[in-house]
Amino acid sequence: MGLDPVQKGVLTLDNAATLDHAAAHGHAHEQSFWRTYIFSLDHKVIGIQYAVTGMLFLLFGFTLMLMMRWQLAYPLGSPIPLIGGLLSEQNAPGGIMLPEFYNQLGAMHGTIMVFLGVVPLAVGGFGNFVVPLQIGAPDMAFPKLNMASYWVYFLGGVTMFASFFVPGGAANSGWTSYAPLSVIATTGQTMWLFGMVFLITSSLLGSINFIVTIVQLRAKGLTFMRLPFFVHAQLVTSFLLLLAFPPLEAAGVLQLMDRLAGTSFFMPSGLVVSGEILVRSGGGSPLLWQHLFWFLAHPEVYVLILPAMGIVAEVLANNTRKPLWGYRVMVLSVIFLGFMSFIVWAHHMFLTGMGTTISAFFQTTTMIISIPSVIILSALFLSLYGGSIRFNTPMLFATAFLPMFGIGGLTGLPLGLAPSDIALHDTYYVIGHFHYVVAPGTIFALFAGVYYWFPKATGRVMNETLGKIHFWGSMVFMNVIFMPMFVQGLVGINRRLWDGGVQYAHAAPWQGLNVMQLYGAAALFLFQIPFIINFFMSIRSGKPVSDNPWDATTLEWSAPSPPPHGNFTTVPTVYRGPYEYSVPGASKDFSPQTEPDTGGGAPEPAPAHAH
Amino acid sequence: MDIPYVVEARPDTGLNNAKLGIWLFLASEVMLFGALFSSYVLLRVAAPEWPHGYEILHVPVATFNTAVLITSSITMVMAFASLKMKDFAQYKKFIGATVLLGFVFLGVKGYEYGDKFLHHEYPSESTFLAIYFTLTGLHMLHVIGGMIVNGYFWGPGSKLWHTAPEQFTNRIEVSGLYWHFVDLVWIFLFPVLYLL
Amino acid sequence: MNEHADVKKHTKTYINVFLALLVLTAITVGVSYIHLAVPLAITVALIVASIKGSLVASFFMHLIDEQRPIFWALALTAIFFAVLMLLPVLSHLGGIGSPRVP
Numbered sequence: 001m002g003l004d005p006v007q008k009g010v011l012t013l014d015n016a017a018t019l020d021h022a023a024a025h026g027h028a029h030e031q032s033f034w035r036t037y038i039f040s041l042d043h044k045v046i047g048i049q050y051a052v053t054g055m056l057f058l059l060f061g062f063t064l065m066l067m068m069r070w071q072l073a074y075p076l077g078s079p080i081p082l083i084g085g086l087l088s089e090q091n092a093p094g095g096i097m098l099p100e101f102y103n104q105l106g107a108m109h110g111t112i113m114v115f116l117g118v119v120p121l122a123v124g125g126f127g128n129f130v131v132p133l134q135i136g137a138p139d140m141a142f143p144k145l146n147m148a149s150y151w152v153y154f155l156g157g158v159t160m161f162a163s164f165f166v167p168g169g170a171a172n173s174g175w176t177s178y179a180p181l182s183v184i185a186t187t188g189q190t191m192w193l194f195g196m197v198f199l200i201t202s203s204l205l206g207s208i209n210f211i212v213t214i215v216q217l218r219a220k221g222l223t224f225m226r227l228p229f230f231v232h233a234q235l236v237t238s239f240l241l242l243l244a245f246p247p248l249e250a251a252g253v254l255q256l257m258d259r260l261a262g263t264s265f266f267m268p269s270g271l272v273v274s275g276e277i278l279v280r281s282g283g284g285s286p287l288l289w290q291h292l293f294w295f296l297a298h299p300e301v302y303v304l305i306l307p308a309m310g311i312v313a314e315v316l317a318n319n320t321r322k323p324l325w326g327y328r329v330m331v332l333s334v335i336f337l338g339f340m341s342f343i344v345w346a347h348h349m350f351l352t353g354m355g356t357t358i359s360a361f362f363q364t365t366t367m368i369i370s371i372p373s374v375i376i377l378s379a380l381f382l383s384l385y386g387g388s389i390r391f392n393t394p395m396l397f398a399t400a401f402l403p404m405f406g407i408g409g410l411t412g413l414p415l416g417l418a419p420s421d422i423a424l425h426d427t428y429y430v431i432g433h434f435h436y437v438v439a440p441g442t443i444f445a446l447f448a449g450v451y452y453w454f455p456k457a458t459g460r461v462m463n464e465t466l467g468k469i470h471f472w473g474s475m476v477f478m479n480v481i482f483m484p485m486f487v488q489g490l491v492g493i494n495r496r497l498w499d500g501g502v503q504y505a506h507a508a509p510w511q512g513l514n515v516m517q518l519y520g521a522a523a524l525f526l527f528q529i530p531f532i533i534n535f536f537m538s539i540r541s542g543k544p545v546s547d548n549p550w551d552a553t554t555l556e557w558s559a560p561s562p563p564p565h566g567n568f569t570t571v572p573t574v575y576r577g578p579y580e581y582s583v584p585g586a587s588k589d590f591s592p593q594t595e596p597d598t599g600g601g602a603p604e605p606a607p608a609h610a611h
Numbered sequence: 612m613d614i615p616y617v618v619e620a621r622p623d624t625g626l627n628n629a630k631l632g633i634w635l636f637l638a639s640e641v642m643l644f645g646a647l648f649s650s651y652v653l654l655r656v657a658a659p660e661w662p663h664g665y666e667i668l669h670v671p672v673a674t675f676n677t678a679v680l681i682t683s684s685i686t687m688v689m690a691f692a693s694l695k696m697k698d699f700a701q702y703k704k705f706i707g708a709t710v711l712l713g714f715v716f717l718g719v720k721g722y723e724y725g726d727k728f729l730h731h732e733y734p735s736e737s738t739f740l741a742i743y744f745t746l747t748g749l750h751m752l753h754v755i756g757g758m759i760v761n762g763y764f765w766g767p768g769s770k771l772w773h774t775a776p777e778q779f780t781n782r783i784e785v786s787g788l789y790w791h792f793v794d795l796v797w798i799f800l801f802p803v804l805y806l807l
Numbered sequence: 808m809n810e811h812a813d814v815k816k817h818t819k820t821y822i823n824v825f826l827a828l829l830v831l832t833a834i835t836v837g838v839s840y841i842h843l844a845v846p847l848a849i850t851v852a853l854i855v856a857s858i859k860g861s862l863v864a865s866f867f868m869h870l871i872d873e874q875r876p877i878f879w880a881l882a883l884t885a886i887f888f889a890v891l892m893l894l895p896v897l898s899h900l901g902g903i904g905s906p907r908v909p
Contacts, residue, residue, distance in 0.1 A: 137614075138613070138614060139614060141614060141628045141632070142628070142632065143614070204636075204639055207635075207639075208632050208635045208636055208639075209632075211631070211635055212628050212631050212632045212635065215624060215626075215631060215876060216615075216616050216621050216624060216626065216627075216628050216631060217614070217615065217616070217628075239883070242635060242638065242639050243638065243639065243642050243883070243884060243887050244642075244887075245639070245642075246639050246640070246642035246643035246645075246646060247642060247643070247645070247646035247649075247891060249643060249646075250643055250644075250646035250647050250650070251646065253745065253749065254647075254650065254745065257734060257741065257745055261733070261734050261735055261741075262733075262734070262735035263734045263735050263738075263741035263745075264735070264738055264741065265650065265654070265738070265741060265742075265745075280735070281735060281736055281737050281738065281741075283654070283657075283658055283737065283738040284654065284738060285653060285654065285657055287653075287895075287898075287899070288650055288653050288654065288895070291649075291653070291894075291895040291898070292646055292649075292650070295646070295891060339883075342887050342890060343890055343894070346894070346898055349898075352902075353902045354898040354899060354902045355897075355898065355899070355900055355902040358894070358897050358898045358900075358902075624874060624876050625874035625875075626874050626876060626877070630877075631876060631877065634877045634880060634881070635880060638880055638881060638883075638884040641884050641885075641888055642884065642887065642888065642891065645888045645891050645892065646891060648892065649891050649892050649895055649896075652892060652895075652896050653895050653896050653899075656896050656899075657899070665839060670836060670839070674832065674836050677832050678829060678832060681825065681828045681829065681832065682825070684825075684863060684867055685821055685822070685824075685825040685867070687867075688821050688867045689818070689821065692814050692817060692818055692821070695814045696811055696814050787867075787868075788868055791863055791864075791867045791868045792868075794863060794867075795860050795863050795864065798856055798859045798860050798863065799856045799860065801856075802835055802839075802852040802853075802855070802856050803852070803856075805839075806835065806836065806838075806839035806848075806852055807839075807845070807848055807849055807852055
């Protein structure tokens with residue numbers, strides 16, 4: 001993915017102008033390997049670094065889950081095939097997983113998928129690569145800070161990964177790290193806390209960069225209501241990261257103090273551990289941890305979904321050849337959603353004995369927050385109506401997102417109401433709910449984004465056949481894995497049980513579902529292979545395409561593919577909204593944002609690049 | 612490739628990038644310290660008994676430290692004002708004074724902590740001490756961070772004045788905003804921990 | 808040179824604010840020696856601290872003539888700060904083991 005057009009051998013008049021411009025500014029185009037690819041200040045390189053690292057962590061987190069799925073399918077002492085022999089004696093003697101190891105896998109699967117996989121890909125990857133291009137900026141506002149953000153994330157990832165190899169293994173108190181269990185847990189938990197400090201710092205620096213970039217570096221004519229919905233989504237996401245993460249950082253410091261300095265922030269008085277009274281000052285509150293954790297973790301789930309909604313909006317508008325339905329309402333909804341996300345968090349804590357008044361408050365806010373969510377989803381659905389739909393791979397993933405996110409969202413409603421939550425809390429129903437929103441929800445949108453923006457990053461398209469295989473396999477098997485979870489939850493099977501609850505009379509009859517889910521997960525894994533092959537193969541030998549192969553309207557498509565350092569050969573001016581497809585009277589079915597509005601009817605000159 | 616609005620303000624927002632950036636950072640810091648204050652509130656409300664700050668901590672010493680930090684705030688803003696008046700020598704004196712006052716603050720805090728440790732009053736002894744040490748400790752780390760940045764701008768960083776005075780002035784303004792925030796946190800920390 | 812006159816005016820303001828801060832510090836410490844009832848003591852202390860904080864923010868940090876985006880970002884932060892301060896403790900009044908819970 002060379003960014004230097006001379007190196008790529010694609011030297012055009014436009015690129016030559018950039019080189020002249022660069023030379024005039026005395027830039028040495030002879031940058032070292034380290035500066036160009038490792039410690040780059042260019043948002044596109046950093047975006048790709050985030051994206052690739054994020055995808056690798058997603059794959060790793062997936063393999064952790066495959067091991068767990070084996071254990072859940074065959075809990076009565078069956079060695080894990082293929083890799084059972086590679087696992088250590090402390091974790092899986094004879095290849096048979098110990099409960100302690102299962103707990104590590106569970107805690108780290110969640111942590112890795114959320115903090116090392118999805119967010120870095122969605123925000124660090126897509127945000128970094130696309131946002132400056134979509135607003136007509138030469139780069140992010142603070143390129144050095146951007147580079148620092150990536151490397152601090154990388155450090156956090158290394159810390160989390162390394163925690164598997166310390167005595168006692170990785171964190172094993174759930175990704176939620178509830179006290180007091182997490183305070184008395186093994187060393188891996190301390191590493192988890194340090195890892196989180198790195199990741200939170202990376203996030204904070206990144207969010208500042210995004211907000212300043214979007215506010216300050218928009219091109220001429222690009223008012224807020226002409227921004228692509230993707231940019232609005234990233235702006236709200238950045239505010240969530242900026243204001244919601246610090247309380248978790250504070251909580252992390254407090255838990256580190258409890259673990260390392262013997263304080264009792266989260267340790268109640270009179271705690272007995274393994275039959276012995278724990279000698280501590282006491283007086284602390286485990287609920288304090290929960291409040292501080294969920295204050296972040298609830299907005300965090302909107303961090304997971306908002307960029308995905310943004311990607312779906314872009315891909316839908318482009319592939320229906322018509323404007324988004326209700327753009328204005330969607331923008332207002334996403335802002336309202338972001339605001340509300342700060343005042344719903346205790347719906348994760350309905351069973352902690354809180355007073356009925358405050359419980360009613362959180363139930364109410366939780367019901368209210370579903371409104372903007374439904375508005376956005378409905379607007380996206382309505383955007384399909386009357387469109388000339390092209391079902392290419394990005395569009396397949398983006399369209400599938402809609403019903404999948406719908407299922408995820410609807411299944412959240414019984415969880416957000418305390419009376420029903422009493423039965424469903426901490427069961428597989430919860431796992432089914434949030435996986436629907438994140439897995440065939442967000443991750444499908446992220447796949448759509450990869451296929452959609454791949455040509456901008458590389459100048460080539462990914463293979464459509466492999467893409468469709470990837471899509472259909474993923475779609476079928478995501479549902480095979482996650483749909484049964486609602487049943488498992490409704491019959492009362494608890495989450496985080498290392499043997500899948502097979503010891504319980506109410507759970508044992510449903511064990512067959514676990515077997516089905518194991519093979520579904522294995523199949524899902526196999527269907528990611530076409531994607532991995534496609535991704536790397538297409539970089540070298542994908543079909544070369546023009547700068548705007550999708551005939552899209554937003555600004556990134558008027559830059560070269562891949563864009564050079566500085567992005568645009570001429571600084572763009574914006575004359576239109578972001579989704580002016582099929583404008584009556586125009587000579588083609590899309591009117592790019594950079595094209596002056598001639599009042600319709602007048603023929604436009606032919607585009608500069610033939611397809 | 613030049614990033615716009617590094618020094619001059621963008622017309623419709625009236626801001627340069629660093630100014631907006633630092634205020635956003637300070638907003639996140641409000642939430643960081645806010646979480647610790649929130650923890651203080653929850654722990655105190657839930658506690659069967661809670662000591663008065665003045666029973667455990669030395670109020671006169673901390674009052675002195677409060678005055679030190681307030682003074683450092685005015686030397687900081689005067690450093691910025693000096694650059695606005697193009698008086699580099701004056702700037703150097705004021706930013707140097709700010710750093711020195713920071714050292715005084717740290718010294719006093721070191722004395723306070725040392726005194727506590729001498730009497731085996733560690734964070735693990737009680738939730739009051741735990742939150743006291745954590746709040747003031749985190750604040751202290753922020754003071755140190757600010758001193759490092761200010762020290763850099765007193766020393767090698769000040770060379771930028773000779774090549775890009777406007778950009779340098781902006782940097783001092785941004786650095787000042789951070790330093791004032793650190794003072795602001797102490798303004799709330801002091802009464803909450805020591806006087807109530 | 809108009810800028811110089813401007814800065815001179817600001818300098819006067821800074822010094823006044825500085826003196827006000829010292830006086831308010833003395834007041835808040837003085838009041839603490841009176842040993843008011845805890846709720847009243849907290850109220851007075853927070854009011855004085857807020858005045859001091861507002862002075863630092865408005866004049867040393869120039870918030871009083873700052874631009875709107877900053878103002879809106881801070882207003883938003885203030886709302887969430889209030890939420891963070893109030894809601895956790897409110898969650899446990901009227902709950903199991905009230906009035907005092909961990």
